[in-house]
Amino acid sequence: MSVRNLLIQGGTSLVQNAQGETNWSTKAIATSHACIDSIAAASNDVARQPTVFDAGGLLVLPGxxxxxxxxxxxxxxxxxxxxxxxxxxxxxxxxxxxxxxxxxxxxxxxxxxxxxxxxxxxxxxxxxxxxxxxxxxxxxxxxxxxxxxxxxxxxxxxxxxxxxxxxxxxxxxxxxxxxxxxxxxxxxxxxxxxxxxxxxxxxxxxxxxxxxxxxxxxxxxxxxxxxxxxxxxxxxxxxxxxxxxxxxxxxxxxxxxxxxxxxxxxxxxxxxxxxxxxxxxxxxxxxxxxxxxxxxxxxxxxxxxxxxxxxxxxxxxxxxxxxxxxxxxxxxxxxxxxxxxxxxxLGLEDRGHIRNGGRADMIMVEVSAAGTARLVATIAAGKIAYCADPARLHISHPYELAA
Structure with missing residues (x-):
């Protein structure tokens, strides 16, 4: 699914700060085109993010x-x-x-x-x-x-x-x-x-x-x-x-x-x-x-x-x-x-992490009590490339399917 802006909220994300430190965060992740636009507290204003992915109960990890x-x-x-x-x-x-x-x-x-x-x-x-x-x-x-x-x-x-x-x-x-x-x-x-x-x-x-x-x-x-x-x-x-x-x-x-x-x-x-x-x-x-x-x-x-x-x-x-x-x-x-x-x-400094300005490559994973993982969604360069649970997507405007 090709979307210009995407907001991922409700999940627990492995994010990297400006100092290069990696920590778990519950902040929302907003993307713009193929990049991560911001990592901040969730907002009710979805005008800039017409597509919202509800990651509640999921881990959000770098692709x-x-x-x-x-x-x-x-x-x-x-x-x-x-x-x-x-x-x-x-x-x-x-x-x-x-x-x-x-x-x-x-x-x-x-x-x-x-x-x-x-x-x-x-x-x-x-x-x-x-x-x-x-x-x-x-x-x-x-x-x-x-x-x-x-x-x-x-x-x-x-x-x-x-x-x-x-x-x-x-x-x-x-x-x-x-x-x-x-x-x-x-x-x-x-x-x-x-x-x-x-x-x-x-x-x-x-x-x-x-x-x-x-x-x-x-x-x-x-x-x-x-x-x-x-x-x-x-x-x-x-x-x-x-x-x-x-x-x-x-x-x-x-x-x-x-x-x-x-x-x-x-x-x-x-x-x-x-x-x-x-x-x-x-x-x-x-x-x-x-x-x-x-x-x-x-x-x-x-x-x-x-x-x-x-x-x-x-x-x-x-x-x-x-x-x-x-x-x-x-x-x-x-x-x-x-x-x-x-x-x-590989010299690909724009990926492998979730941080401001980085490439929007992320996956959403459900983890069982036994520690096993189930992939729920994949975001590749800002596009929803795979989604096993479409009910988590909330779309307020028409969208185009990825080619």
Whole structure:
């Protein structure tokens, strides 16, 4: 629903004051166009806010910023032998995002030597579709380029996309060794081949070619890191395992550790003052589904700066509430992991918080006695992008539906 002015009142909001301090407040929040106009005591004068949202009994929280999510791949290729167009897939993804409270999303575009779903044609299609739907999407869609280090032939494309300003977040991925090992299993090889949209023999040829060019990988990594620094693109290393891996990336200016796999890598990242991204699904599952570090343990020890949806969008909303319910941190602290911290890392200072002049990205949440959450509404750039309880809306003037 596209409205020029909106007044949210009756709720308990997590707001940030002029000094950058975050506190709970019962003041009303008025928006104007895409921004927060004021945070003040509720007024009976609704002339400037023809649409009023009654947030009574709800928490009003900053819209979430997902720094790493690749669940959109399932809209593109829901089954091995199926593939749907990017316009349909991204439109559906947009609806999923706002229906889960995510107002800014970095799509994990994996660019790999494998081809297929993670090949050149698919990558270009995603880049173009994200740009094409920018004016009509409810969430703010951005690109997180997950570059496979052994994709030598992809270097020129990646450099071009970085210099064109199409990449918001960059990650160095090193999946080839694990893929090579798992490809010895027929069922795994079949799955990889299906994703790459080729037969197993073709896939093995691609794998072998990538392995034979391993000596060029250090140059590729250094070249991409330099390009990102020049353009101001934040960088992460993916699934660090050792001290030397994290330190090597640190020397290249890669200051984010994304899903570190071992305690050694996690401690190294913290010792270097890096930002650490962990998975929100990991929290809901009570640990990693693939034997990696538990996010709960990282949060408990103060070694987690951000939570990402990874492969499951709903986890972003529910993980902070579980962390708070377990007593590992306060809800305000947990919410920083899904809003303020990732926004700051991405250089998006206008969001991730509720404050005067900020972008009007907010969600309204009902919390049960058991500490579980239900999303009631999502406001994205001042627009009501999702509402599960229309009776809470009081409209005194006609409105236009969002495109």
């Amino acid at each position: 979430m910023v997902d720094i790493h999510g690749d669940a959109f791949e399932r809209q593109l290729q829901p089954r091995p032998d199926t593939f749907f167009s990017h316009d349909i897939a991204l439109a559906d993804t947009d609806r999923q995002l706002v229906a889960n409270g995510i107002t800014t999303a970095c799509h994990g575009l994996t660019y790999s030597w494998e081809g297929g779903l993670r090949g050149r044609e698919s990558a270009i299609a995603l880049l173009e579709q994200v740009a094409r739907q920018r004016k009509t999407a409810h969430a703010d869609h951005r690109i997180h380029l997950r570059f496979e280090n052994h994709h030598i032939d992809g270097l020129a494309d990646a450099l071009q996309w970085i210099h064109q300003g199409r990449i918001d977040f960059f990650a160095f991925n090193e999946h080839l060794p694990a893929i090579a090992e798992k490809s010895l299993l027929p069922e795994k090889l079949a799955a990889y081949s299906e994703r790459a949209r080729c037969d197993t023999n073709t896939y093995l040829r691609r794998l072998k070619k990538a392995q034979e060019r391993a000596d060029q990988v250090p140059y590729v990594i250094a070249t991409l890191a330099k390009a990102c620094i020049t353009r101001g693109v934040p960088m992460a290393s993916h699934e660090d395992q050792t001290f030397s891996q994290r330190e090597r990336y640190q020397e290249l200016g890669v200051t984010i550790s994304e899903f570190p796999r071992t305690q050694e890598a996690l401690l190294t990242a913290m010792g270097l003052g890096n930002q650490v991204v962990m998975g929100a699904p990991n929290v809901l599952l009570g640990g990693s589904h693939c034997g990696n570090l538990a996010t709960e343990d990282a949060v408990r020890s103060g070694m987690c700066d951000m939570l990402a949806s990874d492969y499951y969008y709903p986890a972003m909303l529910h993980a902070p509430f579980k962390l708070a319910h377990l007593g590992l941190c306060t809800l305000a602290q947990a919410w920083c992991l899904v809003a303020q911290n990732p926004a700051r890392v």
